[in-house]
Amino acid sequence: MIELKNKIYYVGVNDRNKSLFEGLWPLPSGVTYNSYLIDDDKVCLIDSVEVDFFSQFIESLHEVLGDRKIDYLVVNHMEPDHSGSIKLLRKYYPDIQVIGNKKSFDLLSGFYGVDDNHLEVKHGDTLELGHHTLKFFMTPMVHWPETMMTLDVTDHVLFSGDAFGCFGALNGGLLDSDINTEWAWLEMTRYYSNIVGKYGTPVQNALKKLAGEQIDYICSTHGPVWHEYADRVVSLYDRMSKYETEPGLVICYGTMYGNTERMAECIARAASQAGVKNIMVYNVSKTHHSYILRDIFRYRGLIVGAPTYNNGLYHEMDVLLQEIANRDIKNHYIGWFGSYGWASKAVQKIGEWNEQHIHFDVVGEPVEMKQALTEETKEKCRALGRAMAEKLRG
Numbered sequence: 313m314i315e316l317k318n319k320i321y322y323v324g325v326n327d328r329n330k331s332l333f334e335g336l337w338p339l340p341s342g343v344t345y346n347s348y349l350i351d352d353d354k355v356c357l358i359d360s361v362e363v364d365f366f367s368q369f370i371e372s373l374h375e376v377l378g379d380r381k382i383d384y385l386v387v388n389h390m391e392p393d394h395s396g397s398i399k400l401l402r403k404y405y406p407d408i409q410v411i412g413n414k415k416s417f418d419l420l421s422g423f424y425g426v427d428d429n430h431l432e433v434k435h436g437d438t439l440e441l442g443h444h445t446l447k448f449f450m451t452p453m454v455h456w457p458e459t460m461m462t463l464d465v466t467d468h469v470l471f472s473g474d475a476f477g478c479f480g481a482l483n484g485g486l487l488d489s490d491i492n493t494e495w496a497w498l499e500m501t502r503y504y505s506n507i508v509g510k511y512g513t514p515v516q517n518a519l520k521k522l523a524g525e526q527i528d529y530i531c532s533t534h535g536p537v538w539h540e541y542a543d544r545v546v547s548l549y550d551r552m553s554k555y556e557t558e559p560g561l562v563i564c565y566g567t568m569y570g571n572t573e574r575m576a577e578c579i580a581r582a583a584s585q586a587g588v589k590n591i592m593v594y595n596v597s598k599t600h601h602s603y604i605l606r607d608i609f610r611y612r613g614l615i616v617g618a619p620t621y622n623n624g625l626y627h628e629m630d631v632l633l634q635e636i637a638n639r640d641i642k643n644h645y646i647g648w649f650g651s652y653g654w655a656s657k658a659v660q661k662i663g664e665w666n667e668q669h670i671h672f673d674v675v676g677e678p679v680e681m682k683q684a685l686t687e688e689t690k691e692k693c694r695a696l697g698r699a700m701a702e703k704l705r706g
């Protein structure tokens with residue numbers, strides 16, 4: 313338990329054991345499930361934690377409250393990493409009133425069979441706790457339909473749900489000004505690009521709704537509390553949700569025996585020689601796609617390449633391309649390359665994917681290699697690297 317300010321307490325937990333968030337996204341440094349308790353005339357809990365951590369959670373609540381009851385539980389988000397403790401909380405605090413919106417209550421009923429003691433709020437509604445007054449903002453599809461945010465308008469503390477969150481457990485400190493936040497920026501980008509990234513327009517809508525409000529603290533459900541860097545965090549979300557990028561290039565490839573990989577190396581070298589400083593080269597079978605997607609969100613240039621496999625596209629690349637398309641990523645330049653042993657398919661498949669799904673701005677000529685690199689194919693790879701560099705410089 314940590315007091316943030318004026319009897320707003322952090323009562324969240326670290327999860328250092330889970331390997332994959334949502335069963336999909338690697339957690340090399342763990343993750344937090346953040347919950348906050350406002351101890352006022354009316355006691356209000358904001359979000360809860362994954363149920364496996366309930367004993368630790370209830371201990372923190374007792375540490376603040378002793379035997380006093382909790383009046384309200386605000387459910388900003390119903391995904392089970394934050395709602396998983398609701399049924400148990402109701403056993404400890406049978407009178408607790410759950411605050412949410414129409415959609416949250418539908419999910420609450422479906423996930424946990426909880427159908428009573430609700431207090432439904434709408435966009436702009438307020439609730440007096442005593443010293444603190446809460447104001448509710450409906451922010452649907454950031455990243456579930458029921459997602460909302462709660463602003464303490466007295467102390468200007470925003471409880472933002474998953475928005476502005478990042479992967480990574482907390483190592484003792486909670487507030488950004490008390491810790492080295494270097495790790496958090498990339499992990500915030502990876503969290504955003506993998507989990508929220510599809511919903512750029514809803515994120516923009518949410519930011520517009522919050523635009524006129526004074527926000528001094530951002531309390532997300534994952535990662536540090538943002539105070540010193542609150543403006544930077546909002547600005548990062550603004551840029552990512554507009555699919556704005558920096559000059560830079562991601563080259564990702566699939567390879568079976570290293571031949572296609574050599575094409576990637578050749579392209580990367582040419583792009584570097586032509587002046588591109590930010591170049592990330594990834595083997596899609598080696599690096600988890602979540603990191604590649606993170607960098608695709610960061611950098612404007614993308615070059616993908618893979619072998620033909622089973623008369624189609626190499627599986628890992630096929631999956632990555634689906635993941636890119638699924639996030640409706642915009643504002644990118646694309647080039648591509650591919651290889652085959654006896655029947656050409658990969659280059660065609662990547663071209664069809666771009667034409668049918670993603671519509672990135674095509675740069676240079678796709679390069680196709682039969683079996684192994686020749687001097688002629690190498691020169692085509694270099695030309696592709698140079699063409700991308702020219703676009704990025706422009």
Ligand code: FEO
Pocket residue numbers: 389391392393394455474533534
């Ligand atoms: Fe942290 Fe969408 O759950």
